[in-house]
Amino acid sequence: xxxxxxxxxxxxxxxxxxxxxxxxxxxxxxxxxxxxxxxxxxxxxxxxxxxxxxxxxxxxxxxxxxxxxxxxxxxxxxxxxxxxxxxxxxxxxxxxxxxxxxxxxxxxxxxxxxxxxxxxxxxxxxxxxxxxxxxxxxxxxxxxxxxxxxxxxxxxxxxxxxxxxxx
Numbered sequence: 001x002x003x004x005x006x007x008x009x010x011x012x013x014x015x016x017x018x019x020x021x022x023x024x025x026x027x028x029x030x031x032x033x034x035x036x037x038x039x040x041x042x043x044x045x046x047x048x049x050x051x052x053x054x055x056x057x058x059x060x061x062x063x064x065x066x067x068x069x070x071x072x073x074x075x076x077x078x079x080x081x082x083x084x085x086x087x088x089x090x091x092x093x094x095x096x097x098x099x100x101x102x103x104x105x106x107x108x109x110x111x112x113x114x115x116x117x118x119x120x121x122x123x124x125x126x127x128x129x130x131x132x133x134x135x136x137x138x139x140x141x142x143x144x145x146x147x148x149x150x151x152x153x154x155x156x157x158x159x160x161x162x163x164x165x166x167x
Contacts, residue, residue, distance in 0.1 A: 043132045046147035050165040051130060053090055054151045057081075068097050068153060068161035073104065081106070091143065092166035096121045098159065124150035124162045142166070 008014045058064050063077040073081065085091055085106040095104040100121060124131050131150040137143050151163040 039134060042134060042145075042147060046132055046149055046167045047130050049089060050147075050149035050151050050163075050167055053088070053165065054153065054163045057084060058153060064095070065153070065155060065160065067103055068095070070097065078104075089167050090165055091146075094164040096125075096162045096164065098125060098161060100125070103161065120148075120150050121162050121164065124152050125159055128152050128154065128159045 009018065057080075061077055061080055063074050064081075067073045067077065081095075081104055085093055093106050094102060097103045100118060120131055120133070129152070133148045135142070135146055135148060137146050147167050149163075149165045149167060151165060152159045153161045153163065
């Protein structure tokens with residue numbers, strides 16, 4: 001078997017096979033590297049965009065902080081939150097309080113919407129760090145590719161809630 005393989009490599013077809021492997025390996029390696037780098041860039045961009053969006057939303061409407069402690073949102077806050085996912089790249093979001101209860105969900109999210117990811121919400125609540133997950137979506141509920149970001153909301157250094165943002 002070994003002799004036949006060595007003999008094959010010395011033929012013209014063998015040399016072509018070696019050439020094909022020498023071309024295919026770097027191409028495949030380059031494709032995998034590009035896929036890895038694009039995924040990383042997508043997660044980093046989603047992290048920055050979602051974090052800025054949540055910061056802006058909370059800074060412009062402090063009533064959101066009181067909503068995270070169990071109070072019902074005012075009509076103005078509810079209207080602002082309803083419109084928040086209608087403009088820009090954020091197309092859906094949920095707001096969770098520290099006990100893991102859903103405080104608000106955007107209107108574009110149906111009751112049969114995306115699955116609840118309580119594990120990620122709890123992880124963001126406990127760690128206080130941003131968590132991103134890249135998904136392939138199914139229209140019409142989701143865009144073809146999206147990032148779900150769990151953004152903790154902090155007050156005086158303590159996590160008081162989490163925004164679950166779809167970008």
